[in-house]
Amino acid sequence: xxxxxxxxxxxxxxxxxxxxxxxxxxxxxxxxxxxxxxxxxxxxxxxxxxxxxxxxxxxxxxxxxxxxxxxxxxxxxxxxxxxxxxxxxxxxxxxxxxxxxxxxxxxxxxxxxxxxxxxxxxxxxxxxxxxxxxxxxxxxxxxxxxxxxxxxxxxxxxxxxxxxxxxxxxxxxxxxxxxxxxxxxxx
Amino acid sequence: xxxxxxxxxxxxxxxxxxxxxxxxxxxxxxxxxxxxxxxxxxxxxxxxxxxxxxxxxxxxxxxxxxxxxxxxxxxxxxxxxxxxxxxxxxxxxxxxxxxxxxxxxxxxxxxxxxxxxxxxxxxxxxxxxxxxxxxxxxxxxxxxxxxxxxxxxxxxxxxxxxxxxxxxxxxxxxxxxxxxxxxxxxxxxxxxxxxxxxxxxxxxxxxxxxxxxxxxxxxxxxxxxxxxxxxxxxxxxxxxxxxxxxxxxxxxxxxxxxxxxxxxxxxxxxxxxxxxxxxxxxxxxxxxxxxxxxxxxxxxxxxxxxxxxxxxxxxxxxxxxxxxxxxxxxxxxxxxxxxxxxxxxxxxxxxxxxxxxxxxxxxxxxxxxxxxxxxxxxxxxxxxxxxxxxxxxxxxxxxxxxxxxxxxxxxxxxxxxxxxxxxxxxxxxxxxxxxxxxxxxxxxxxxxxxxxxxxxxxxxxxxxxxxxxxxxxxxxxxxxxxxxxxxxxxxxxxxxxxxxxxxxxxxxxxxxxxxxxxxxxxxxxxxxxxxxxxxxxxxxxxxxxxxxxxxxxxxxxxxxxxxxxxxxxxxxxxxxxxxxxxxxxxxxxxxxxxx
Numbered sequence: 001x002x003x004x005x006x007x008x009x010x011x012x013x014x015x016x017x018x019x020x021x022x023x024x025x026x027x028x029x030x031x032x033x034x035x036x037x038x039x040x041x042x043x044x045x046x047x048x049x050x051x052x053x054x055x056x057x058x059x060x061x062x063x064x065x066x067x068x069x070x071x072x073x074x075x076x077x078x079x080x081x082x083x084x085x086x087x088x089x090x091x092x093x094x095x096x097x098x099x100x101x102x103x104x105x106x107x108x109x110x111x112x113x114x115x116x117x118x119x120x121x122x123x124x125x126x127x128x129x130x131x132x133x134x135x136x137x138x139x140x141x142x143x144x145x146x147x148x149x150x151x152x153x154x155x156x157x158x159x160x161x162x163x164x165x166x167x168x169x170x171x172x173x174x175x176x177x178x179x180x181x182x183x184x185x186x187x
Numbered sequence: 188x189x190x191x192x193x194x195x196x197x198x199x200x201x202x203x204x205x206x207x208x209x210x211x212x213x214x215x216x217x218x219x220x221x222x223x224x225x226x227x228x229x230x231x232x233x234x235x236x237x238x239x240x241x242x243x244x245x246x247x248x249x250x251x252x253x254x255x256x257x258x259x260x261x262x263x264x265x266x267x268x269x270x271x272x273x274x275x276x277x278x279x280x281x282x283x284x285x286x287x288x289x290x291x292x293x294x295x296x297x298x299x300x301x302x303x304x305x306x307x308x309x310x311x312x313x314x315x316x317x318x319x320x321x322x323x324x325x326x327x328x329x330x331x332x333x334x335x336x337x338x339x340x341x342x343x344x345x346x347x348x349x350x351x352x353x354x355x356x357x358x359x360x361x362x363x364x365x366x367x368x369x370x371x372x373x374x375x376x377x378x379x380x381x382x383x384x385x386x387x388x389x390x391x392x393x394x395x396x397x398x399x400x401x402x403x404x405x406x407x408x409x410x411x412x413x414x415x416x417x418x419x420x421x422x423x424x425x426x427x428x429x430x431x432x433x434x435x436x437x438x439x440x441x442x443x444x445x446x447x448x449x450x451x452x453x454x455x456x457x458x459x460x461x462x463x464x465x466x467x468x469x470x471x472x473x474x475x476x477x478x479x480x481x482x483x484x485x486x487x488x489x490x491x492x493x494x495x496x497x498x499x500x501x502x503x504x505x506x507x508x509x510x511x512x513x514x515x516x517x518x519x520x521x522x523x524x525x526x527x528x529x530x531x532x533x534x535x536x537x538x539x540x541x542x543x544x545x546x547x548x549x550x551x552x553x554x555x556x557x558x559x560x561x562x563x564x565x566x567x568x569x570x571x572x573x574x575x576x577x578x579x580x581x582x583x584x585x586x587x588x589x590x591x592x593x594x595x596x597x598x599x600x601x602x603x604x605x606x607x608x609x610x611x612x613x614x615x616x617x618x619x620x621x622x623x624x625x626x627x628x629x630x631x632x633x634x635x636x637x638x639x640x641x642x643x644x645x646x647x648x649x650x651x652x653x654x655x656x657x658x659x660x661x662x663x664x665x666x667x668x669x670x671x672x673x674x675x676x677x678x679x680x681x682x683x684x685x686x687x688x689x690x691x692x693x694x695x696x697x698x699x700x701x702x703x704x705x706x707x708x709x710x711x712x713x714x715x716x717x718x719x720x721x722x723x724x725x726x727x728x729x730x731x732x733x734x735x736x737x738x739x740x741x742x743x744x745x746x747x748x749x750x751x752x753x754x755x756x757x758x759x760x761x762x763x764x765x766x767x768x769x770x771x772x773x774x775x776x777x778x779x780x781x782x
Contacts, residue, residue, distance in 0.1 A: 035380065035381060035382075037380075038330065039318060039319075039322065039330075042319070042322060043322055046322055046323050047323075050323050081511065081515075084511060085508060085511070085512055088507045088508035088510075088512075089508050091507065091508075092351075092352075092385075092506060092507065092508055094326065094327040094347055094381050094383045095327075095381060097382050
């Protein structure tokens with residue numbers, strides 16, 4: 001963040017001009033356990049908006065009715081310094097019970113659900129169905145000239161499936177965003 | 188049913204608010220009534236009649252005044268400030284003071300009225316989405332949907348506002364919730380809904396490492412901040428003891444003034460953009476920096492890539508997100524300043540460290556001190572603002588004095604020329620930089636310290652932003668002293684326009700100024716004007732000795748600039764002093780873009 005400048009002509013690094021460009025950006029997935037109360041999502045989203053952090057995807061649902069907690073999974077990106085700051089800012093929010101950086105956890109698993117509508121006839125239609133089988137996608141609706149596939153997997157797998165479907169007539173797409181959990185017995 | 192009401196402590200929501208405030212030890216509320224808080228005002232009225240004014244309500248003239256007064260009360264006592272305002276405009280007017288408290292970590296609990304729950308979202312009269320608006324400008328906020336939740340929420344709000352890194356907490360109470368009834372529970376009977384539990388005890392391993400690092404330092408520097416004051420008087424004592432043990436020089440942020448006594452030989456004065464010559468040079472050249480309860484604000488660090496380049500840094504802060512935010516540090520210790528510094532003292536003693544030989548470092552500091560960075564050119568004919576503050580310092584130093592300020596040049600001069608021996612004596616808007624802060628803050632300070640001398644060092648522009656609160660001071664017989672350094676300019680804006688914008692003084696002249704003496708009289712205060720340096724002492728004494736609130740119009744040099752100044756985009760050791768000839772060329776194009 002504060003590597004010495006090599007040239008006197010570099011722009012000043014006052015806090016107002018901090019760009020954090022000297023470290024590479026990384027993708028990170030945070031699992032945030034929050035008190036399930038009105039406005040809690042706004043608090044988390046507002047924190048990201050107010051401090052200029054990215055949100056690449058976000059999922060949220062109540063996960064423990066008795067404890068009244070929800071789990072928010074946020075995919076974001078930033079330099080290691082920014083990611084550390086995001087984690088600290090989330091952690092100090094009053095309604096946040098815990099933050100986990102799933103990306104850093106070797107036991108972390110990420111999954112996403114996609115619903116994909118593909119329109120086509122003839123060879124394209126057959127190829128779409130064949131590829132769907134390879135990706136273990138389910139057909140949840142069909143017409144003579146379209147399919148709706150349901151596909152679960154890591155985001156990369158879904159991206160790959162979409163790349164293949166595009167030339168075959170992909171017309172509509174809905175994705176849940178990433179969910180995450182850790183393997184093993186520990187919560 | 189009626190005879191069980193007393194036993195089960197069933198109260199209306201409004202009565203619960205009053206009872207909870209009493210149980211929290213609140214003595215003073217700053218507020219302004221309105222439709223959506225009438226039940227609470229009614230409960231206050233009845234409580235006052237029954238219990239001889241145990242909760243004093245201070246009626247302000249504008250809700251912003253309530254929040255700043257609450258801040259002044261909180262900063263000068265260490266207790267949370269409490270505000271009560273109505274829905275809609277009551278809430279929105281309070282926001283500046285709420286953000287101010289958030290930026291400066293001031294404990295505050297704000298109660299806002301809200302339209303009845305069945306009208307929320309219908310654009311009802313005086314409805315505003317107070318919770319939505321204040322979500323990012325409070326430490327936490329609540330919309331109370333059920334009267335039964337009120338006791339828990341209020342007690343939790345006080346806990347959140349006053350623990351960890353303090354800050355404002357807002358409770359929005361719809362009118363039907365104030366009328367509804369529920370069982371009251373005291374502070375020890377409620378179960379908090381959140382798991383909020385900030386860490387206060389520092390990591391002992393890191394504390395031991397930090398002590399080793401400090402013991403080996405040749406050029407150590409303690410950089411203390413508002414966190415030491417927030418931590419309480421014991422933290423200030425620990426800071427003094429630690430400085431004595433290590434022999435290290437001490438500087439402080441604007442917010443931290445008073446935690447370390449200005450008369451102590453280890454004191455270097457304030458650091459930062461308008462800090463002392465010696466503290467900024469020491470900051471740049473130190474080899475171990477011990478940051479205690481400060482947050483490496485841009486006004487302190489200046490240019491980050493040239494900030495204290497030769498130093499290892501230790502950072503003690505109760506807020507984990509402050510550590511490594513702007514400046515990477517070598518040892519970050521999360522914990523309460525008072526607790527961590529006390530542990531460092533214990534570790535220092537346990538490891539049998541002796542103060543290192545810092546003679547070379549102190550000799551160097553002596554050279555910087557000899558440069559006399561605060562020097563200015565005196566005058567027999569016109570009052571120099573620095574001279575006015577020197578005289579104010581001289582004439583108040585042996586008194587029980589509290590100082591508040593507005594924002595601008597006068598604020599920086601006050602930080603430079605007034606000296607503080609104790610914490611909680613200096614109230615200024617640091618993070619948000621709110622013009623109009625000082626006058627209502629003085630109201631809050633004077634309420635907490637009725638016998639003390641409370642002075643708002645003001646500028647003629649700032650003071651007009653919340654001038655209406657003089658009426659509050661008169662109503663409650665609060666003899667605050669408004670000491671206006673009147674240079675007829677928004678001085679800091681003018682200074683920046685001179686330095687950065689080719690002397691194009693766009694909109695910074697304070698035109699059509701009121702006659703402050705007549706204004707004082709109109710409010711029922713005492714007005715004083717002084718423009719002659721020879722009369723200044725007598726008139727300051729006249730101000731001090733007046734039993735009334737005073738507005739002092741101190742007519743000062745118009746074009747004086749505030750120095751030293753670290754120009755934007757420069758390092759600490761590149762600060763400019765008052766005797767630089769061509770200040771127009773000091774700041775380059777890159778620096779001009781900065782704030």
